[in-house]
Amino acid sequence: MQRQTPYTVRFKQEFLARTEELHSIRQTVEGEAVRFGFDRETAFRLALAVDEASTNIIRHSYGGNPAQHFELEIATTGDQFIVMLTDHGKSFDPTLLPRLDMQRYFERCARGGLGVHIIKLVMDDVTYAVTGDRVNQLRMMKHLAA
């Protein structure tokens, strides 16, 4: 019989849906990633990906309403570093966006969509679920081992 790998919640906190919070969200993610064993460069990229996901919640799910809030949870199981963002705003599934072709993006001098592209480049797995009463949950996972 397979033994279950323990799931450890390392951080869980609510943040106001305002861009002022991004700095402390990044510091938290980077710190936890380094403590889990990631090198500095990967920890920096993980913080960037979570910044992008949080920015999308603040700007798009809540349309810039700073009175709203969302939850950041960081957990680990086995060699997996898992970041969960939960909000109660407008649902938006980033996994449905097609992969950006950067050459075309530059030719058109386009704007927007870069955040989701960064999340997909940095993370090993991204899933999005809407449950019950408008609970949007974005789960991003990165393996410790390359």
Add this chain to the structure above:
Amino acid sequence: MSQFSLSVRHTPPTQVIDLNGFLDAHTAPQLEQAFQEMLNAQHFNIIVNFRDLAYISSAGLGVFMAFIEDVRSNHGDIKLVGMSPKVYNVFDLLGFPMLYEIYDDEHQAQRKFIDSTPSIG
């Protein structure tokens, strides 16, 4: 807490924007305003110095995308200099070196602008 600041220097024939701190969705509007003011004043030879910038997210990158077309259609350019490896990696991750000239130091970018400025007379 001041997370980000910028200042502008005039070093003919260019305008230099010095960035300091963390450029994200919270602070990017400050850079957007600086670019807008520069374009309003008809300055199109722009160098952005990243030497003291610790962080950039896509909100910051989006500002460069927003102005590059206008600047180039006015025969100018936005050249980027002095990035730390961490900040350069974000640009590189998205392939931005395809679109922007990135130099180690400001003098190289200055030289490019001087060499490409048509002589008067």
